[in-house]
Amino acid sequence: MKEIAPPKWARRLLRIFIHGEYLEEIEGDLEEVFYDDLETLSKKGARKRYTLGVLKLFRLSLLKNLKWIYKIGLIISIMRTIRLAFRNLLKFKTHSAINLIGLSLGLAVGALILLYVIDELSFDNFHKKGDRIYKVVTGSEGGMETNAWPVGYKLRTEFPEVESVLYAKNFPSNIKLNHKDKRVDQSIYYASQEFFDLFSFDLVSSNEKEALTAPFTVVITESLQDVYFEGDALGKTLTLADSIDFEITGVIENFPENSHIQFDILVSFPTIEKLQWWSYTEGWGNFNVRNYLLLKEGTDPDVLQSKVKDLYNENNGEWMEEMGVSFSVELIPLKEVYLNETYYNGFGPKGSGKRVKTVTWIAAFLLLLACINYVNLSTARSAYRAKEVGMKKVAGSSRKAIISQFMTESFLLTLISFVVGLVLMSVALPFFNDLMGKKYDIASFGAMEFVTAVLLLLMAVTIGSGFYPAWIISSLNPLNALSGKLNKSYQGLSLRKILITFQFFISSGLVIATLLVINQINYMRTKDLGFEKEQVLIINASDAPRGSRRDVLKSQLQSISGVYNVSHTNALPGRPGWLGQWAYPEKEGGEQVDTEYMAIDENFVDVLELQLIAGRNFDLERPSELEAGLIINETCVEEMGWQSPEDAIGREIVSPSQRPAGTVIGVVKDYHGLGLQDIIWPQAMDYRSYSYGRYFAIRYDTKQTYELTKGIENAWDDVYGDYELEYFFLDEDFDRQYREENQLARVLTIFAIIILIVSSIGLFGLISFVALSRTKEVGIRKTMGASIGQIIFILSKEFMILVLLGNLFVIPLIWYYGNQWLNDFAFHTTINPAIFVIAIFVTALIAFITVSIQTYKTAKMNPVSALRYE
Amino acid sequence: MKKTKLGEFEELVLLSVIVLREDAYGVEIKKELEKRMEERLSVGSIQSALKRMEEKGFLTSEFGEATQKRGGKRKRIYNATPYAEKILNEIKAIREGFWSEIATQGLKTI
Numbered sequence: 004m005k006e007i008a009p010p011k012w013a014r015r016l017l018r019i020f021i022h023g024e025y026l027e028e029i030e031g032d033l034e035e036v037f038y039d040d041l042e043t044l045s046k047k048g049a050r051k052r053y054t055l056g057v058l059k060l061f062r063l064s065l066l067k068n069l070k071w072i073y074k075i076g077l078i079i080s081i082m083r084t085i086r087l088a089f090r091n092l093l094k095f096k097t098h099s100a101i102n103l104i105g106l107s108l109g110l111a112v113g114a115l116i117l118l119y120v121i122d123e124l125s126f127d128n129f130h131k132k133g134d135r136i137y138k139v140v141t142g143s144e145g146g147m148e149t150n151a152w153p154v155g156y157k158l159r160t161e162f163p164e165v166e167s168v169l170y171a172k173n174f175p176s177n178i179k180l181n182h183k184d185k186r187v188d189q190s191i192y193y194a195s196q197e198f199f200d201l202f203s204f205d206l207v208s209s210n211e212k213e214a215l216t217a218p219f220t221v222v223i224t225e226s227l228q229d230v231y232f233e234g235d236a237l238g239k240t241l242t243l244a245d246s247i248d249f250e251i252t253g254v255i256e257n258f259p260e261n262s263h264i265q266f267d268i269l270v271s272f273p274t275i276e277k278l279q280w281w282s283y284t285e286g287w288g289n290f291n292v293r294n295y296l297l298l299k300e301g302t303d304p305d306v307l308q309s310k311v312k313d314l315y316n317e318n319n320g321e322w323m324e325e326m327g328v329s330f331s332v333e334l335i336p337l338k339e340v341y342l343n344e345t346y347y348n349g350f351g352p353k354g355s356g357k358r359v360k361t362v363t364w365i366a367a368f369l370l371l372l373a374c375i376n377y378v379n380l381s382t383a384r385s386a387y388r389a390k391e392v393g394m395k396k397v398a399g400s401s402r403k404a405i406i407s408q409f410m411t412e413s414f415l416l417t418l419i420s421f422v423v424g425l426v427l428m429s430v431a432l433p434f435f436n437d438l439m440g441k442k443y444d445i446a447s448f449g450a451m452e453f454v455t456a457v458l459l460l461l462m463a464v465t466i467g468s469g470f471y472p473a474w475i476i477s478s479l480n481p482l483n484a485l486s487g488k489l490n491k492s493y494q495g496l497s498l499r500k501i502l503i504t505f506q507f508f509i510s511s512g513l514v515i516a517t518l519l520v521i522n523q524i525n526y527m528r529t530k531d532l533g534f535e536k537e538q539v540l541i542i543n544a545s546d547a548p549r550g551s552r553r554d555v556l557k558s559q560l561q562s563i564s565g566v567y568n569v570s571h572t573n574a575l576p577g578r579p580g581w582l583g584q585w586a587y588p589e590k591e592g593g594e595q596v597d598t599e600y601m602a603i604d605e606n607f608v609d610v611l612e613l614q615l616i617a618g619r620n621f622d623l624e625r626p627s628e629l630e631a632g633l634i635i636n637e638t639c640v641e642e643m644g645w646q647s648p649e650d651a652i653g654r655e656i657v658s659p660s661q662r663p664a665g666t667v668i669g670v671v672k673d674y675h676g677l678g679l680q681d682i683i684w685p686q687a688m689d690y691r692s693y694s695y696g697r698y699f700a701i702r703y704d705t706k707q708t709y710e711l712t713k714g715i716e717n718a719w720d721d722v723y724g725d726y727e728l729e730y731f732f733l734d735e736d737f738d739r740q741y742r743e744e745n746q747l748a749r750v751l752t753i754f755a756i757i758i759l760i761v762s763s764i765g766l767f768g769l770i771s772f773v774a775l776s777r778t779k780e781v782g783i784r785k786t787m788g789a790s791i792g793q794i795i796f797i798l799s800k801e802f803m804i805l806v807l808l809g810n811l812f813v814i815p816l817i818w819y820y821g822n823q824w825l826n827d828f829a830f831h832t833t834i835n836p837a838i839f840v841i842a843i844f845v846t847a848l849i850a851f852i853t854v855s856i857q858t859y860k861t862a863k864m865n866p867v868s869a870l871r872y873e
Numbered sequence: 874m875k876k877t878k879l880g881e882f883e884e885l886v887l888l889s890v891i892v893l894r895e896d897a898y899g900v901e902i903k904k905e906l907e908k909r910m911e912e913r914l915s916v917g918s919i920q921s922a923l924k925r926m927e928e929k930g931f932l933t934s935e936f937g938e939a940t941q942k943r944g945g946k947r948k949r950i951y952n953a954t955p956y957a958e959k960i961l962n963e964i965k966a967i968r969e970g971f972w973s974e975i976a977t978q979g980l981k982t983i
Contacts, residue, residue: 028946
């Protein structure tokens with residue numbers, strides 16, 4: 004009996020369809036019946052009956068996804084709604100197209116910006132103890148990311164709520180990694196062993212306890228290991244600065260892109276004791292160490308902040324008062340370090356909270372304008388759909404059903420727009436990366452956070468665009484709707500006016516803002532800087548050994564044809580001064596003057612074409628002046644309290660740090676050593692430190708730059724053949740300080756254009772409706788003798804007023820915020836009223852062209868057919 | 874009101890559950906009904922009536938023994954709830970009321 008079994012396929016069918024809870028019982032029953040049947044029937048008969056039994060089991064109450072079956076009705080009705088939505092979208096092709104263009108542009112831009120914003124906000128959120136980590140910075144004029152030496156020590160020893168303190172310091176920057184004859188720039192930092200207490204970077208090899216504890220040990224990144232060592236680098240030797248050997252005691256995993264800490268090599272902190280000046284407890288005025296804190300759990304950071312704020316005053320107050328400066332200890336939560344605007348990040352990339360905000364606002368506006376197009380067009384169209392809604396209501400449709408019908412339409416359109424938007428995004432991605440300085444690819448679209456955010460965005464857009472029209476249209480009284488008693492543009496007319504005004508408020512606002520930024524950039528580019536940045540080529544010789552070879556190089560460079568003059572200097576406009584340090588010479592009475600101090604040679608003034616307004620330049624014939632002379636700028640004269648440049652000549656400058664100190668022999672006209680964002684600081688230049696030079700500035704007077712660079716390369720190879728030649732042009736390098744502004748201008752230009760397009764096509768769609776609904780009026784006017792021009796004027800008037808109103812409203816706002824933005828620049832243009840005129844003209848012209856195309860069509864119609872309309 | 878509804882076939886199944894007591898599982902109920910109704914029934918019809926009544930609260934059930942004949946699958950033994958018995962009694966009373974009246978008037982159509 005065992006071999007005879009019910010047919011397998013029937014049993015399988017049973018298992019697929021029957022509710023799991025009932026399966027065992029029913030299967031058992033069937034089998035029992037089957038074996039009972041075997042006693043009376045043939046094998047075939049029993050099996051047949053079994054199969055029949057299985058088939059008869061297909062009853063609603065026994066099937067698996069019972070609930071789903073009941074939903075078939077619902078699905079059918081949804082399908083019908085979608086089909087209807089499609090028909091309606093196709094019926095009004097122009098409007099669907101307008102909405103499609105607007106929404107897909109809006110969604111593409113919105114999604115790309117979401118990608119960017121999510122990425123920017125995700126910085127440093129992967130550290131396990133992240134919410135307890137704070138960066139310690141120095142609050143002062145401008146703000147410094149580094150602290151005085153004793154601050155970390157005080158925090159470590161005197162505050163019990165601090166669990167550990169990390170010291171990190173730049174390794175002398177002119178050291179490159181030397182390995183197998185390759186010299187490649189590496190970012191190298193000293194870091195104390197607490198690095199691994201604080202941050203969740205895993206060591207790939209070695210244990211955390213030993214890494215960074217002994218002097219002359221380093222931790223390197225995995226990528227560095229891959230480049231310079233075959234396989235495991237642990238225990239191998241790394242030579243830095245040609246001379247110092249380090250043992251590799253750890254290899255650290257590569258950093259995620261979204262970490263504000265990026266480096267190649269960490270040198271153990273005890274090494275610093277052997278290599279350069281250091282102190283845990285001394286040096287309250289020596290700001291060159293970076294600190295991070297790990298707080299004990301349950302510590303209130305605000306309380307600690309208020310306790311540590313005045314550490315400088317308590318320990319070094321007198322000195323600060325004497326210097327007329329103020330410093331405070333500030334704590335920044337780890338997650339805010341990256342986007343913080345005030346404090347530079349010397350450890351890796353720096354974001355900008357302002358930029359994140361700006362682009363978010365712009366994307367929000369763009370989406371809003373696209374939604375407004377939808378709302379305007381749908382409400383304008385409501386009269387044409389009143390009959391449909393009236394019919395439905397009469398047939399018993401609920402308001403909810405009608406709303407959902409209209410919402411489905413807007414959802415469907417949003418969805419289609421998103422698909423188009425996705426294509427746009429993929430196409431625009433390289434451009435977007437370039438604009439934002441990022442490296443996204445198509446795969447970035449797959450990230451969980453991004454997908455979630457985009458879904459929310461789609462929902463928001465659907466509701467934002469669809470809900471109001473759905474609400475309005477569904478509120479129609481079926482009686483009025485069916486009898487056609489509706490005023491064609493009866494509803495939402497005033498709202499529509501407000502929305503159009505708003506659209507042009509935003510569009511012109513962006514146009515004006517763009518013009519403003521471009522204006523300022525042009526101003527900065529073209530303003531007389533006080534020196535001549537064109538036709539100067541710079542060699543960066545920071546790494547090349549100093550000494551007499553420098554002079555050899557200089558004379559070789561001077562002999563190249565096309566070279567007018569060469570200066571060997573340690574400072575350049577656009578680059579920080581002498582090791583980035585300030586000097587504080589005293590004026591009469593002992594008060595100190597913040598002065599930028601530079602070491603130059605006798606050709607500096609000539610090469611940069613600075614203007615000497617009193618005294619004379621350094622002269623090799625006058626050794627005493629080379630030894631003790633100083634050249635200062637006008638601002639310095641003023642700050643020192645001297646009457647005039649002439650008065651300054653022959654005066655002594657005393658400085659506690661010995662530099663700059665000496666007799667003033669010349670005064671140069673003020674020039675912009677930094678970008679126009681910054682004021683001009685007092686400057687003092689001497690000759691005696693000239694051997695610290697880092698750059699060769701070459702003024703040339705030839706158009707043959709190829710020949711020139713060839714000659715320079717030869718000269719360099721002659722003298723420093725084993726070092727890489729690095730050169731650049733001064734004007735490009737100087738203008739790099741305006742990168743932020745240039746980027747802003749590019750972003751604004753692109754968005755202003757997109758937003759203008761979206762507003763204009765919206766207006767275009769709307770006007771076509773209005774013109775259509777006034778067809779009869781136009782016909783009558785024409786028969787009464789109105790000219791086409793008059794009719795265009797009558798039809799466009801209303802809209803042009805709205806466009807102008809939008810423009811007028813935005814002007815005071817831009818005036819206010821524009822001036823605020825400009826005030827961040829020490830040197831800036833004033834807002835030229837012409838840009839308002841230009842913006843009004845541009846937006847009005849675009850609006851006018853848009854409106855006229857439609858109204859012209861209506862106005863040209865044969866009045867007979869116009870009168871027959873309807 | 875929906876829950877108190879008891880269909881004609883359901884009523885018959887319910888009655889056989891009560892009659893069969895601890896033997897009241899699918900196949901046995903089927904046999905019992907086939908015997909009384911002199912008609913072939915499918916497993917599905919019995920099962921769907923059982924499940925419906927269980928959902929309405931006329932029946933409770935629990936797993937019983939497994940037999941070799943069932944391929945090692947357990948039976949599910951059904952039990953009528955007191956509520957079911959109450960409803961059955963009510964239905965019976967209603968019917969008896971009708972029948973006693975019919976008895977006095979006599980059946981007009983047969």
